[in-house]
Amino acid sequence: MRVGFIGTGSMGSILIEAFIRSGALNPEQVVATNRTLSKVERLAEHIPGLQVARSNKEAAEGSDLLFLCIKPLEFKEVIEDIRPVVTGEQLVISITSPVLLRHLEEQLPCKIAKIIPSITNYVLSGAALCIYGNRTMPEDEVLLENLLSHIGSPIRVSEQYTRISSDLSSCGPAFLAYFIQKYAEAAVNATGISEEEATLLASEMTLGTGKLLTTGGFTPATLQKRVAVPGGITAEGLRIMEKELGGVFYDLIRTTHAKYDEDVEKVEARFFGTQVD
Ligand SMILES: NC(=O)c1ccc[n+]([C@@H]2O[C@H](COP(=O)([O-])OP(=O)(O)OC[C@H]3O[C@@H](n4cnc5c(N)ncnc54)[C@H](OP(=O)(O)O)[C@@H]3O)[C@@H](O)[C@H]2O)c1
Structure with missing residues (x-):
């Protein structure tokens, strides 16, 4: 071949x-x-x-x-x-x-x-x-x-879900890397831990979490429940994340889909000479 x-x-x-x-x-x-x-x-x-x-x-x-x-x-x-x-x-x-x-x-x-x-x-x-x-x-x-x-x-x-699937699997590494970078930056600034150590810990955590969610029998919901015992420290952290980040994902998807629609129009104009506003 x-x-x-x-x-x-x-x-x-x-x-x-x-x-x-x-x-x-x-x-x-x-x-x-x-x-x-x-x-x-x-x-x-x-x-x-x-x-x-x-x-x-x-x-x-x-x-x-x-x-x-x-x-x-x-x-x-x-x-x-x-x-x-x-x-x-x-x-x-x-x-x-x-x-x-x-x-x-x-x-x-x-x-x-x-x-x-x-x-x-x-x-x-x-x-x-x-x-x-x-x-x-x-x-x-x-x-x-x-x-x-x-x-x-x-x-x-199916082609209908190409964009959202690509957001999750192909843009996802950049989105997750952003999360890790921001988390590590805050850790360094708030506590003085070294950037290398904070990044290594967050990266190893990401690898392990991926394994738990693909082959470890957990779903995102059951994993949170297992780690965040009621009244504990993780539960307090999750409460902040829900408050600050809850709506961001809708904006993210709206934005990537708008860019995708714009790109499809440009491709059609290039291939078939259709009008792009
Ligand atoms: N990056 C990702 O994680 C990722 C993931 C999934 C899908 N994709 C998709 O993959 C596509 C390529 O992305 P990329 O990041 O690899 O882009 P890229 O780094 O710009 O690579 C495109 C390559 O195509 C070459 N090229 C352009 N016109 C050509 C022509 N007429 N004949 C032969 N070669 C030509 C360019 O050559 P020159 O050296 O002359 O510029 C360049 O090396 C994008 O549509 C992207 O959406 C990317």
């Missing part, structure tokens, strides 16, 4: 490295290209055997799977480059939420899937969301999910 990558920026390079490090793919199976070729050449220096394609067309030709790791407004150009060489047997996989499956199915003759990876896939952990177009067969879906299972947990979602 040959697997192509167009775009070796942040996410493209994370996926390539994770697939190879996990043993899912040999470097010789991977062909990658990037608009600025020096970027993919640098990646190939670190990953002996990785093949560099000099153009998007060259990366697309003969790849069984082709990952498009580019930003939404970069799609039109890449699609135009690869359209002449893509065949019905190939599976093209977009990693970006605002480019809809129907955008790609209208533009390309091949099978189409979307995955939304997460930076957590770099450490072979976390979810990798999978959404399929109308042309994929069950065996294509099994193939893709087997590959993804080496770098995380493939989870199927």
Whole structure:
């Protein structure tokens, strides 16, 4: 199997490295290209055997799977480059939420899937969301999910829930990192504990909490109940969090969805020349 990558920026390079490090793919199976070729050449220096394609067309030709790791407004150009060489047997996989499956199915003759990876896939952990177009067969879906299972947990979602699922699994690491940073900063300022120690304690706590919630048999509610005994210190802390943070998540979701709607409109304007206000 040959697997192509167009775009070796942040996410493209994370996926390539994770697939190879996990043993899912040999470097010789991977062909990658990037608009600025020096970027993919640098990646190939670190990953002996990785093949560099000099153009998007060259990366697309003969790849069984082709990952498009580019930003939404970069799609039109890449699609135009690869359209002449893509065949019905190939599976093209977009990693970006605002480019809809129907955008790609209208533009390309091949099978189409979307995955939304997460930076957590770099450490072979976390979810990798999978959404399929109308042309994929069950065996294509099994193939893709087997590959993804080496770098995380493939989870199927419907396109309707792509944005909210991506908020949780792909934006989530940044949101949680913000929480940890603020908590550690306050700990340092209020008590004088070192930043390294506070960050380490909060990070280890996050890892353990993730395990309790995925394989430890707890739900968020039962975990809080178990830790926060009535009248105790944790219960007092939770009371403050509910008071200060209770409404923030609705604002967060409203904001990310508004940005997503704006991006979908821009993509449609770019693909189909529709008006954007
Ligand atoms: N970052 C995350 O955690 C995450 C998670 C899930 C999904 N995503 C999605 O992944 C997508 C890519 O994000 P990113 O953070 O990897 O962006 P990025 O770092 O900007 O990478 C995009 C890469 O695509 C290359 N590129 C642009 N136009 C091209 C073209 N015409 N032909 C070939 N290569 C081209 C760019 O090349 P240059 O070097 O010339 O700029 C750049 O290296 C985004 O849509 C994002 O929503 C990101």
